[in-house]
Amino acid sequence: MSVDQVHRFVFSGFGYRCRVVPNPAPRTEPVVVIGGAFQNMYSYRRLEGPWTEAATVVCVDLPGSGGADALPAAYGFDFLTDVLADLLDRLGLGRVNLYAVSYAVPVAYLLARRHPHHLARLALMGAAPIYPPEELKGLEAMAEALASGDAEGYARRSVRALMAPSGRPVRNRAAVTRLLARDMAAVEGDGFQRHHASTRRVIDWPGLPAGGLAGIPTLCFTGEHDTLTRPDLGRDVAARIEDSVFTLVRETDHLPALERHREVSELLLRFFTDQPLDTLDFLTPLERPSRAGFDVTVGAASGGH
Structure with missing residues (x-):
């Protein structure tokens, strides 16, 4: 190996x-x-x-x-x-x-x-x-939570922005939701700035x-x-x-x-x-x-x- x-x-x-x-x-x-x-x-x-x-x-x-x-x-x-x-x-x-x-x-x-x-x-x-305005709203919400240091809010908004609504058939939805929410809620310290910079890079991207x-x-x-x-x-x-x-x-x-x-x-x-x-x-x-x-x-x- x-x-x-x-x-x-x-x-x-x-x-x-x-x-x-x-x-x-x-x-x-x-x-x-x-x-x-x-x-x-x-x-x-x-x-x-x-x-x-x-x-x-x-x-x-x-x-x-x-x-x-x-x-x-x-x-x-x-x-x-x-x-x-x-x-x-x-x-x-x-x-x-x-x-x-x-x-x-x-x-x-x-x-x-x-x-x-x-x-x-x-x-x-x-x-x-390019990201249309409706999709950018979800990313803006994530950026706002990061800017305020709200890890739990960031996790909730990330799940909402990245995953399909509950009515759509998605494999392993519960497990992936838990994984995503856990990882995003674990952001701390300079991680807020790093994640915020990456999110802003996408939001500000001209296409x-x-x-x-x-x-x-x-x-x-x-x-x-x-x-x-x-x-x-x-x-x-x-x-x-x-x-x-x-x-x-x-x-x-x-x-x-x-x-x-x-x-x-x-x-x-x-x-x-x-x-x-x-x-x-x-x-x-x-x-x-x-x-x-x-x-x-x-x-x-x-x-x-």
Whole structure:
């Protein structure tokens, strides 16, 4: 069994880190994971077992996340993209399979535009071209609780913003609700500032840049009951990417990696190893939105900035 290797680097004065699980005989390019706003480089351990059997796996704490240095909200996703490019250059992995979750989607998208030579495949979970006003209200409520140091209020508002209403059928809802509420209520000390900066970074984000992506096989997906990055928003992002595949994980919301972690793990393994996805019964039918006529060289889709 490979032993995790933890690396720490500094970019423009901000420390960041990654955890590498090496595979000496991989079947595909390294899998690089950048998680959501409140996750860290250990958050995907429940999913990564099958990935480590096929590839070297790298899980990243960019500045502002996990055990990396705090990052003021004034530093946007452009800066985090530069940090990720710095990491990939330092590790010298060649092309990688990049999996980006929610908050990390703008980072991965910008990397694909600026440094496409780094990517073999791209998987985006919980993508949106921009957050509509209604969704921003939930994030603003979270930011207000953090600014006032109200951990219990932050936990309640996080559950409300990130999880589907109780009438929607969501797998393992009770367990995931307890886990999310517990983790958010545990924020203390400088954690309030760190979480507040990450939340403000999303709120102040101007949206994906105009134009699309080409030449990188891409999977876009989220939960079928996602109310934060709704399916139509993810479909919009997929329409910007040449030959992308879009699908939904049944009976999940914005947190499919918690609610159906085995299924999400299998989905990503299949995608990163070029296996068919259309036989997976936990997915909605595969869609290819970019074939509807969007010109990725023009970037005329709605929501571009």
